[in-house]
């Protein structure tokens with residue numbers, strides 16, 4: 001599944017200072033849907049190069065990290081259980097990098 | 100399953116304000132689901148209401164906006180200039196930035212502020228540590244190391260802002276401290292038992308008796324919403340951590356606030372309210388304000404804090420002034436001399452939230 005991931009508010013520093021990533025992420029098995037939970041696990045293992053604790057806490061994003069899917073707050077779309085679709089744009093912004 | 104169909108893209112639901120567009124976010128205070136356009140409107144009007152209700156400004160005033168290039172102060176400068184136009188406040192707005200002299204951090208964020216100057220049409224004044232004190236933060240860190248540098252940064256920045264505001268002949272200085280910052284400061288002051296600062300840190304305006312009153316129009320504005328506003332409006336801001344900030348202590352309180360917010364968004368406002376409501380009578384009096392013998396800045400001692408720190412730096416005794424300032428503040432500093440109750444009050448730096456480098460002053 002092709003997705004656009006954008007990291008802001010300093011989170012880009014965790015992935016080699018690249019803000020926008022065009023990625024292909026496969027669901028765990030062919031028939032399953034890709035959820036935000038799967039995507040976060042994938043980002044953590046494949047994209048984040050340092051200090052993963054700045055991005056995640058447990059199996060979800062750290063409090064203070066905003067997540068928008070196609071410019072809609074993920075809280076409105078099911079949060080971590082939300083199912084992603086082809087060409088979705090997912091934005092992560094840290095609010096913890098200060099003023 | 101209900102979740103599965105209802106969740107995706109909030110399909111079928113509409114903004115609870117205009118009932119026409121799809122919602123883009125949920126307001127933490129009211130849990131309403133609203134669209135982007137309605138979000139801009141309520142976000143801005145809420146700040147307008149805070150300004151009016153608290154009589155923050157008078158027509159004709161010159162207002163310096165403490166601008167770090169970070170998201171809070173960038174959103175503040177943008178929203179204030181919008182509201183000033185829309186509601187005819189009659190204010191003269193200026194951007195005021197401090198150049199601490201931190202290579203790779205402040206020089207980059209100042210570029211952001213310079214772009215903001217053009218984007219928002221607000222005149223910019225930059226005051227630098229080098230001009231005011233003869234030292235850059237880079238040079239100070241070389242001498243004192245990373246341990247106490249935020250003491251210097253904090254004391255110097257506070258005074259630099261006052262001097263910049265005086266240069267601009269500003270009537271008031273506004274800063275981008277938001278509800279999360281204030282809740283965090285209330286918590287830290289409770290943890291430290293700093294009764295004197297506890298209710299004061301929650302005031303929307305301070306220093307009304309001093310030369311430049313400071314106020315916080317974002318006192319009730321959630322950081323989360325400031326971030327979304329900055330993102331949706333594509334505002335030009337800078338977000339990298341100060342390379343000298345030792346994050347740990349305040350970071351902990353910050354994370355606690357964010358955890359609370361996740362469980363109960365209202366918690367942030369509740370903490371601010373409890374800060375406001377503390378009225379504990381103590382024998383501690385606030386010291387009388389005089390003037391620093393050396394530089395003329397307001398001070399309750401012969402020399403102001405900045406001059407004491409500077410003297411240490413210039414005499415090659417950079418620890419001078421630090422231990423006394425730290426005494427009773429975080430408990431880790433051992434005082435050179437047992438400060439009097441009054442003395443302690445004088446020397447405590449005002450507890451600001453966020454590591455000083457990333458702080459919106």
Ligand SMILES: [Zn+2]
Nearest residue numbers: 114117134137
């Ligand atoms: Zn609407």
Ligand SMILES: [Zn+2]
Nearest residue numbers: 391394403406
């Ligand atoms: Zn002085």
Ligand SMILES: [Zn+2]
Nearest residue numbers: 249252455456
């Ligand atoms: Zn600092």
